[in-house]
Amino acid sequence: MLFLPQRVSLKLKMFGGTMAVVLLVSAVIAILARWILVTSLNRELEQRGVAIGQSIAERASGFILDKDRPNLVSLVFDAAQLGERKVLVSYIFISDNDGRILANTFIRPFPADLRGINPLPENKDYSIDLVDFDQSQAIDIAVPVREGIYTLGAVHVGLSKSHIDSLVGKLRTTFLGFITAVTVVMFLIVLRLSNAVARPLSRLTQAADAISRGSLDAPEAMLGLSDDAIKHCQAYADTDLPCWHFDQNRGEGEPTSQAASRTCRECRFYRKEGGGDEVAQLAESFSNMIWSIRLYRRRLRESEEKYRSLFDSNPDPVFVVEAATGRILDANSQAEAVYGYGRKELVGRDLAELEPDADGGVAAYLADRDAPERVLFPKLRHVRKDGEPLYVNVHACRIAYRARDAVIVSATDITELVEKDAQLIQASKMKTLGEMSAGIAHELNQPLNAIKMGSDYLKMVAETGGLPSPDALAAVTGQVSEQVDRAAAIIGHLRDFGRKSEPKLEYVDINEPIKGVFTIIGHELALQGIEVVLRLAASAPIKAHANRLEQVFFNLVVNARDAMTDKACQSERPRRLTIVSASAAGRVTVAVADTGCGIPEAARRKIFEPFFTTKQTGQGMGLGLAITYGIVKDYGGEIEMESAPDRGSVFRLTFPAARDKSERSP
């Protein structure tokens, strides 16, 4: 097999191999048989010659002793002519110990060549030798004639060599003929057998090739499948119908037991009797396989169509993004509508182009291999083709897409929601501003008053025609300037507070909005006898909006104030508002504690609900804490409350500290 290249066909291998073995076996048998047959034939004939010689020697001893030559002659003739011996036996003669011929069967003069041939050794029963005489050959068998312990002479029987040769020749011819016949028969059988194996195999190969090329109809013709069976199989016609025999892996979780599934009384598809030899069975299995492939292709196409329609009819934009490059592989029609790009423009585009502030959005998720399978990014800012921003909640989910690592990005447009939210917060801020107005008026009046008096003083001095003393002038101008700054600071602070927050988060030192609250309301608290204790130790910034945080603290401080000045629960407790900020372990915490009358147990669970208020009708809308809660949650923070009737309430706010401020802060 070493020299047989692989591309030699199976047919040739089978045929050639089998034939070579047959021929080899035939040759060996021929050689062996010839050797065995020829040897045994020769021996048999020689034994026969010895037997003839011995029977003659038995009877000849008496005649030799009597010297009865005529009987002796008749004896050898009788022996030579007996039956078929005449063909076999070429001659017989008897010689005495001295080599004289006593009798022979030659009817012509005794050939001289035979004198003294094949001498008989001492003490041997016979001797065999090939001799030539009269241009012919014979096998001479010498047998001693004995009488008692004396040897009287020897009988020589000459077996005809040509007769023996013709016998051997006949045997050989017969045998060779037989071997040849066997070989021819084997040749035919092997040829047929190899054809029977190789032809279906090559047909299966062709069919498999056709399937690989995508054609499922051609192999059917090639393999001679009947269309009939398929049409009658209900499971084929209805892909939802389970065929237990076939579909053992469909419907995860569904019981696929034979009993639960429907079976046909007679399966038209699977022939129960097996349908022939192994090759035929193989062909049948192959055709079943094609059937199965067709079925699953159809199911796959249906499934693909189903999911394609889900993909396309999704009300949210959906993208398939390659994880390695961040490029969009596919997008649905809603994505075109929302983002303003055509599908062709979207495919191949970098997702980062839709997501300009990509610090922690999908882009980061793509890069992070350890990220969970499915994540939600709330309120991401994306841009449309025309540059308009939109706000989206993004669900990202890892999948394998055409053998690539990909991420399905589903973006829910929440622009309107975000805008409404901002409007609500803005509205509540305006309300807060309204609540602050008394405090603001007071705060603004103080510097204005000082300025007014200073300038009036200067005017008065001017009217009298004099000049103010240098000290007075310095005092007045110094105060005017200082008080203008003070007023300007208050106005600036108000403007910042009232400003609509940009949707983009900024880095905020949480102590600033806390201090901001007291620039407006601090004096009022002092007038109401509330002691304010600020311990602002937080050092880490958070990502938020300063003015919304100020609103949060304003709400909490106003609530604390109201709790401490509530006429309904006056007590002799000192009025103290304590605000403590701290940062540790990546969190920034603020606690706002008052010594008010606390929140009743029953109300505690509801305080963050919208429109829930413990204040009298007309005093509060019940939106302050609800909006506070919403704002805190927006920044990833937590708010919790503790309250005891005798000790007042504590609101604890926790925010995640912003990371890598050094890189990004302006």
Added chain:
Amino acid sequence: MRTILVIDDERPTLQMFELYLGAYGYKTLTAASGEEGLAVFDAQTPPIVLTDIKMPGIDGLQVLEAIKARRPETEVIVITGHGDTDLALAALGLRATDFIDKPIRRETLEAALGRANGRLDMAEAAGSGGDVAAACEETVGVIHIRGSLCGESEPYLTKAFRELDDAVGVLFDFTPNASINGAGLDVLASVAETCRASGRPAAVYGLAENFVRILDRLGITDKAPRFTDRGEALAYLAKTTS
């Protein structure tokens, strides 16, 4: 000149007051809180006190009450935040001489100080009681009010009113340094109502701007319009009746 005590929790304001009042020639004492103000008052007994109402700790009204309790003749002018008429009313109820709004305008301050000085001068010159006097000018009855119209003025006012029974209208003629307090306001309101009920028009002349706001607020000016010109007032009363 008299000594004035200024109580305000705003240091810049105090500083300005000091310069300002100094320019007028007053001796000025300052205090940054109600407690400090009362201590200074006890030590120096200034005849005029200016106090802010909104202050941490003891507020202006408490200061006013304490000072009036210690020395009722002290002229106390309260300083209110802009537009706090409730507080102004409360202060007048506690017999404050006057009130001024923040930011303090020069004219208002001058007028208030002028009134306070006038009253002090008057009190020094003569005893009290003759604050209300009735007279007839042609057909119109005129009630002159000097000094302060307060709860104690009621009998005088009623007496004066009786004298004017046959007048067709009544003019309440306040002198420039006249003042009015909470009780006085009530008296004025009831008298104006009586006038109206008896079918005689009433009018007010000469009351400082500050008090007019309060009159407006209490609805007195609806019943008795206020005039800045005396002749106009008389003409109004005469015309309405004829």
